[in-house]
Amino acid sequence: MKTYNLCIVGGGSTYTLGFLKSFVRLRDEFPIKKLTLFDIDKERQEKIGKYGEILFQERFPQLEFMYTMDKREAYEGMDFVFMQMRAGGLKMRAEDEHIPFRMGLIGQETCGAGGMAYGLRSCADMIQAVHDIRTYAPNAWILNYSNPAAIVAEALRREFPDDQRILNICDQPENVVRSCSRLLGCDWKDLDPVYFGLNHYGWFTHMYDVHTGEDLLPQIRNRIAENGFLPQDAEQRDQSWLDTYGMVQTMMHDFPDYLPNTYNQYYLYPQYKAAHLNPHVTRADEVMAGREKRVFDECEQVIAEGKLGDRFHTISDAHAEMMIQVAESIAYNRNDRHIVIVENNGAIANMQNDAMVEVVCELGMHGPRPMRVGNIPQFYLGLLVNQVSCEKLLVDAYFENSYQKALQAFTLNRLIGDAKKAREVLDALMEANEGMWPKLQ
Ligand code: NAD
Ligand code: G6P
Ligand code: MN
Numbered sequence: 001m002k003t004y005n006l007c008i009v010g011g012g013s014t015y016t017l018g019f020l021k022s023f024v025r026l027r028d029e030f031p032i033k034k035l036t037l038f039d040i041d042k043e044r045q046e047k048i049g050k051y052g053e054i055l056f057q058e059r060f061p062q063l064e065f066m067y068t069m070d071k072r073e074a075y076e077g078m079d080f081v082f083m084q085m086r087a088g089g090l091k092m093r094a095e096d097e098h099i100p101f102r103m104g105l106i107g108q109e110t111c112g113a114g115g116m117a118y119g120l121r122s123c124a125d126m127i128q129a130v131h132d133i134r135t136y137a138p139n140a141w142i143l144n145y146s147n148p149a150a151i152v153a154e155a156l157r158r159e160f161p162d163d164q165r166i167l168n169i170c171d172q173p174e175n176v177v178r179s180c181s182r183l184l185g186c187d188w189k190d191l192d193p194v195y196f197g198l199n200h201y202g203w204f205t206h207m208y209d210v211h212t213g214e215d216l217l218p219q220i221r222n223r224i225a226e227n228g229f230l231p232q233d234a235e236q237r238d239q240s241w242l243d244t245y246g247m248v249q250t251m252m253h254d255f256p257d258y259l260p261n262t263y264n265q266y267y268l269y270p271q272y273k274a275a276h277l278n279p280h281v282t283r284a285d286e287v288m289a290g291r292e293k294r295v296f297d298e299c300e301q302v303i304a305e306g307k308l309g310d311r312f313h314t315i316s317d318a319h320a321e322m323m324i325q326v327a328e329s330i331a332y333n334r335n336d337r338h339i340v341i342v343e344n345n346g347a348i349a350n351m352q353n354d355a356m357v358e359v360v361c362e363l364g365m366h367g368p369r370p371m372r373v374g375n376i377p378q379f380y381l382g383l384l385v386n387q388v389s390c391e392k393l394l395v396d397a398y399f400e401n402s403y404q405k406a407l408q409a410f411t412l413n414r415l416i417g418d419a420k421k422a423r424e425v426l427d428a429l430m431e432a433n434e435g436m437w438p439k440l441q
Contacts, residue, residue, distance in 0.1 A: 003033040008035070012047075020056075022317045029328060035066075036065075037066075047300065051298070075137045080331075083145065083146050085122075087118065087121035088436055092433070093109060093114075100114055100429075102428075103425050106270055108415070109148070110150070111200060115148045121433060123398040143167050144168045157354075168199070173202060179229060179230060179231050183220060184223070194207075195358065195373075197359075200263035201267060238290060267415070270417065322338070335364045335369075337360050339360050389412055
């Protein structure tokens with residue numbers, strides 16, 4: 001079996017421990033030869049790196065493992081690069097969330113004003129990082145899931161139009177499929193979904209039983225109406241995530257056609273969500289006090305003790321498993337189906353060709369082959385055309401340093417929906433992002 005070299009950009013991420021453990025757990029199906037972590041934050045990455053050394057020494061001693069801040073060392077000879085950077089860090093995520101809340105708007109990592117603020121930071125850092133990777137690893141597959149993935153995908157499409165080996169991915173559609181399997185009491189691999197949308201803004205039109213071909217969506221609809229909806233790993237989730245999955249029941253009550261992505265709650269109920277979220281403790285605050293603390297506490301304990309012991313089984317890793325299985329499908333030309341982000345080109349027939357859309361694709365060594373969904377109904381088309389326009393205008397603002405385009409993007413966004421509010425929140429975010437955004441004029 002051919003083995004591969006792989007680099008993770010954002011080695012100090014809270015998700016890296018899940019990856020390190022998953023590379024051990026999946027070593028028979030995806031044996032990697034060399035794994036490198038790259039980050040710009042020495043201290044943060046070093047803790048994860050030292051943890052990795054102990055883990056692999058115990059359970060995967062053949063693996064060549066290192067962590068570095070040197071680009072050449074990180075990228076040269078790589079077959080796959082996984083990108084999970086957070087431009088500006090969790091501290092700026094907190095700003096993205098708190099500033100809009102002060103104006104009565106939703107502050108959220110990827111949707112609305114906060115998502116656009118993060119988007120302008122990510123465009124700059126992601127474009128630079130992809131240029132660096134291409135300098136040292138011209139043929140590596142780049143799997144990006146750094147957020148906001150919709151905006152990053154559009155920016156990379158424009159900056160690297162001929163690059164066929166950049167793939168943007170999000171785990172949330174697959175998380176929803178896994179959650180359906182919990183609801184139905186089956187294995188999630190027994191479900192064969194049909195899905196369309198933009199990243200963090202899509203719907204499942206069918207959920208077929210892979211063995212019988214029966215569409216299970218009617219059953220799923222009934223069960224959600226009766227019992228609500230839980231994430232597959234509900235026992236490990238914070239209350240805010242349980243509330244988010246709970247909103248699927250409301251969405252399906254109002255719009256019963258399809259099963260929505262959980263993120264649609266922000267687009268469909270912007271005023272209700274703004275009124276019901278806690279403006280003082282946002283998700284960034286929860287993550288810093290929760291996941292981030294747990295991850296770095298675990299690192300410190302393992303480094304102090306010099307062994308992992310039964311900590312191998314902590315930290316859920318559905319996210320890492322999805323990304324690794326996407327890489328496997330490409331590496332071994334398996335043509336497995338995954339929901340990923342691709343240029344539309346007719347996949348959604350009545351949407352513009354150059355939109356970056358999220359649909360089911362077969363994934364092999366030549367990249368994603370999207371599965372077409374035909375024309376989508378007017379309601380969904382209206383929502384998506386509005387949002388794709390918003391995302392494209394924001395990326396225009398980035399490339400053209402245009403305040404006017406940014407104002408248009410903010411005005412179109414359903415979480416803002418008013419030009420005076422748009423200007424107010426844009427100005428406040430521009431000030432908070434001084435030096436991290438392009439200079440908008
Ligand atoms: P985090 O802040 O804990 O980790 C991000 C790491 O990236 C930090 O160690 C930081 O120093 C590093 N970093 C920042 N800029 C960098 C750069 N230019 N080059 C290299 N490294 C850089 O954040 P997190 O919560 O662990 O999330 C990591 C990323 O993964 C975020 O973008 C998040 O939105 C994304 N994510 C996406 C999905 C998805 O489904 N698309 C799922 C989970 C996480
Ligand atoms: C899901 C989404 C990601 C997002 C993450 C946020 O996995 O698909 O895009 O980054 O949730 O989770 P958090 O726990 O950091 O709010
Ligand atoms: Mn996502």
